[in-house]
Amino acid sequence: FSSSGYRINSDGKPAKFQPPPKPVIIDKQKQREERRFLSPEFIPPRGRTDPLKFYIERKDMIQRRKVFNIPEFYVGSVLAVTTADPYANEKSNRFVGICIQRGGKGLGATFVLRNVIEDQGVEICYELYNPRIQAIEVLKLEKRLDDNLMYLRDALPEYSTFDMNMKPVSRLDSEEIPVNKLQVRMKPKPWSKRWERPKYNIKGIKFELPEKKMKEAQKWSQPWLEFDMLREYDTSKIEEKIWKEVSEALQK
Amino acid sequence: MLTHDHVFGLVWEFLLTFEYTAFRRRERGPEPSFRGSTESFQRRTRRRRKPAEAPPTVAGLGAAGPWAKSGGRGGPGPCRSPGVTAGPAAPSPRRRLWSPPSPPFGEASGCSLLAAPGKFACAKAPPLERGQLGFVVRHINSTTWWHEHLSEENVQFLKKTTAEEYKAQTDSKLCPLKDEPWPLNEWKPDSIRVGVVAVKLGMMPIWTKSGKKHAVTLLKVQDCHVLRYVSKEESGGKTSKLLVGGKNASPFSKSESAMEIFKEAGPRKQKVTTFNVTDDAIIKPGTPLYAAHFRPGQFVDVTAKTIGKGFQGVMKRWGFKGQPATHGQTKTHRRPGAISTNKAAKVYRGKKMPGKMGNIYRTSFGLKVWRINTKHDIIYVNGSVPGHTNCLVKVKDSKLPTYKDCNKNPPFPTFFADGDEKLPEDLYDEEIFQFTDPSVTYA
Numbered sequence: 001f002s003s004s005g006y007r008i009n010s011d012g013k014p015a016k017f018q019p020p021p022k023p024v025i026i027d028k029q030k031q032r033e034e035r036r037f038l039s040p041e042f043i044p045p046r047g048r049t050d051p052l053k054f055y056i057e058r059k060d061m062i063q064r065r066k067v068f069n070i071p072e073f074y075v076g077s078v079l080a081v082t083t084a085d086p087y088a089n090e091k092s093n094r095f096v097g098i099c100i101q102r103g104g105k106g107l108g109a110t111f112v113l114r115n116v117i118e119d120q121g122v123e124i125c126y127e128l129y130n131p132r133i134q135a136i137e138v139l140k141l142e143k144r145l146d147d148n149l150m151y152l153r154d155a156l157p158e159y160s161t162f163d164m165n166m167k168p169v170s171r172l173d174s175e176e177i178p179v180n181k182l183q184v185r186m187k188p189k190p191w192s193k194r195w196e197r198p199k200y201n202i203k204g205i206k207f208e209l210p211e212k213k214m215k216e217a218q219k220w221s222q223p224w225l226e227f228d229m230l231r232e233y234d235t236s237k238i239e240e241k242i243w244k245e246v247s248e249a250l251q252k
Numbered sequence: 253m254l255t256h257d258h259v260f261g262l263v264w265e266f267l268l269t270f271e272y273t274a275f276r277r278r279e280r281g282p283e284p285s286f287r288g289s290t291e292s293f294q295r296r297t298r299r300r301r302k303p304a305e306a307p308p309t310v311a312g313l314g315a316a317g318p319w320a321k322s323g324g325r326g327g328p329g330p331c332r333s334p335g336v337t338a339g340p341a342a343p344s345p346r347r348r349l350w351s352p353p354s355p356p357f358g359e360a361s362g363c364s365l366l367a368a369p370g371k372f373a374c375a376k377a378p379p380l381e382r383g384q385l386g387f388v389v390r391h392i393n394s395t396t397w398w399h400e401h402l403s404e405e406n407v408q409f410l411k412k413t414t415a416e417e418y419k420a421q422t423d424s425k426l427c428p429l430k431d432e433p434w435p436l437n438e439w440k441p442d443s444i445r446v447g448v449v450a451v452k453l454g455m456m457p458i459w460t461k462s463g464k465k466h467a468v469t470l471l472k473v474q475d476c477h478v479l480r481y482v483s484k485e486e487s488g489g490k491t492s493k494l495l496v497g498g499k500n501a502s503p504f505s506k507s508e509s510a511m512e513i514f515k516e517a518g519p520r521k522q523k524v525t526t527f528n529v530t531d532d533a534i535i536k537p538g539t540p541l542y543a544a545h546f547r548p549g550q551f552v553d554v555t556a557k558t559i560g561k562g563f564q565g566v567m568k569r570w571g572f573k574g575q576p577a578t579h580g581q582t583k584t585h586r587r588p589g590a591i592s593t594n595k596a597a598k599v600y601r602g603k604k605m606p607g608k609m610g611n612i613y614r615t616s617f618g619l620k621v622w623r624i625n626t627k628h629d630i631i632y633v634n635g636s637v638p639g640h641t642n643c644l645v646k647v648k649d650s651k652l653p654t655y656k657d658c659n660k661n662p663p664f665p666t667f668f669a670d671g672d673e674k675l676p677e678d679l680y681d682e683e684i685f686q687f688t689d690p691s692v693t694y695a
Contacts, residue, residue, distance in 0.1 A: 047641075048641060048642065049453070049454050049641055049642075050451075050453050050454075050472075050641075050642060052453065052472070052628065053453040053454040053456075053470055056470065056625070056628065056630065057456055060687055063687035063688060064687040067687065067688065067689070067690060067691075068690075068691060084463065084691065084692055084693050084694050085694070086463075086694040091693065091694045092693075106456065107456055107457050108456075108457045127457075127465075129457075129687075130459065130463075130465070131459050131463065131685045131687075131689075131691050131692040132459075132463045132691065132692050133691060134691050134693070
């Protein structure tokens with residue numbers, strides 16, 4: 001029994017059967033595939049080097065990635081790295097810290113982890129492709145407001161302390177990477193660098209300086225820099241090509 | 253009237269006719285003991301005199317050139333009152349401060365004898381060739397590029413035909429072992445084999461199995477061919493030479509004479525070097541040379557032109573300390589300071605002073621070869637190499653006596669691609685960490 005035959009249109013005539021609208025299925029797997037992450041060390045720097053050199057280096061990097069998993073992480077995520085150390089007990093060394101900087105291109109790519117251990121700030125610079133690294137685990141995957149968290153050296157130590165035995169924070173694969181909009185409080189001046197100046201372009205500090213100082217810092221701003229065409233380096237097409245190459249090679 | 257200039261000319265001629273050149277070809281003295289010794293220094297900084305150089309004679313070429321109009325005043329003469337104009341009348345007998353160097357002696361000095369005193373003689377200029385002048389004149393800048401006066405079709409046609417020609421030439425010589433090979437000899441500890449011309453691609457880190465990191469330069473062997481064989485008698489040296497050429501380049505921007513070397517050998521190469529080679533290591537001209545000519549674990553010397561820095565001061569060029577920035581220094585912060593002592597009463601030859609820095613050939617000795625990529629012809633060489641990225645570089649077996657044992661039994665005289673050996677794509681040294689292995693652990 002269906003009551004569709006008894007429906008009457010606004011005109012007075014019998015209504016035609018309209019099937020219900022199709023449900024929109026959000027395929028999380030597809031979403032995850034669409035979200036691509038290309039590690040920044042694959043993108044070649046601007047210069048007059050032969051692209052063949054970058055291709056040879058990429059082959060080596062892909063080779064290493066096939067054997068050893070280098071996870072996706074950003075500046076601001078908390079990582080735990082185990083390295084082989086000939087002088088340690090059990091010959092291995094585990095360090096947990098927040099990634100404050102990712103530098104270098106190609107095989108020499110590095111990342112710096114910072115932590116405060118027994119009131120002493122410790123920063124260790126690891127090479128991504130060093131064969132002595134035995135494991136890299138991402139304990140907390142998140143982004144921050146800046147690409148470079150060097151100002152944590154002048155921030156209060158609580159912002160750089162992480163428990164050495166921290167448990168990894170679980171997250172679903174499909175979610176977007178969360179951006180931590182934390183504004184960090186600083187120690188009193190002097191700082192190692194004048195972070196209030198516009199050249200560092202830092203958004204993650206809660207500046208408690210007087211207005212006068214902030215205004216004075218703007219004297220060093222260079223507003224023409226963002227319009228400088230010679231400094232433009234559009235990496236979108238290069239990234240596409242390299243992403244295709246890398247993903248195909250890794251899937252094999 | 254015989255002036256002192258004429259006498260000088262006569263004396264000079266006399267010296268020449270007396271086989272002056274024979275005086276120059278003296279025996280080389282004993283080898284200096286070490287690089288810092290006085291003899292070694294003096295030998296390196298000795299002034300070289302070319303035989304064609306002659307002191308400026310009066311009977312220079314008075315023919316063309318703007319100097320003839322000056323009427324031979326020679327220098328800033330006394331000022332005349334504006335009313336009196338000294339027109340360019342008969343040239344005065346006073347000697348010019350500078351006259352162009354005269355070419356072939358016979359003609360110039362012959363003319364000087366014939367010339368009446370006080371008159372300039374025109375010497376016969378040698379037959380002029382295109383682009384060359386008989387004497388040094390202010391630059392005539394009339395540069396055109398090779399296809400400025402050609403139509404587009406002709407340009408395309410030329411490019412196509414030359415490319416096809418060169419391809420055919422190189423292909424015909426691709427199988428050196430299969431058609432008329434030169435005799436292959438066995439390697440002996442005394443034999444010196446050819447080297448290779450490569451392109452510097454860039455640098456990269458590599459790790460050893462013990463976990464140590466080393467920096468490595470990538471050198472790509474691009475279109476390296478043997479161009480010519482020069483026998484010992486022809487070259488006049490102690491060993492026979494092989495001319496080897498590097499990267500291919502366009503044949504259109506060079507003159508015909510420069511292209512003569514490449515007529516039989518193939519396309520024009522950007523860099524042509526000579527390698528001194530023992531007689532048992534000679535190779536037929538036209539053979540291609542590959543990166544597999546070297547093997548990992550070998551040691552190599554790399555020569556190239558250093559990056560040119562232009563005219564540089566004494567602090568950058570020689571590493572002088574300069575002077576302090578403050579404490580009363582007047583206009584002296586990067587200067588050399590004293591250049592000699594009081595007793596010497598002169599400045600020694602070779603004194604380190606500001607000048608053009610870089611853009612000279614330098615060699616890095618004893619560099620280890622870590623890895624060879626046979627597919628792309630790339631040599632991974634330890635450490636850094638002189639020159640900028642994409643510059644052409646000369647690679648040879650090391651001459652250092654410490655590495656004599658490591659360079660034993662190389663592919664002799666070279667690696668032939670059409671031979672029996674089939675090499676894998678990558679050749680690694682024993683100690684290098686290959687990325688196919690798992691991570692390094694210390695047990």
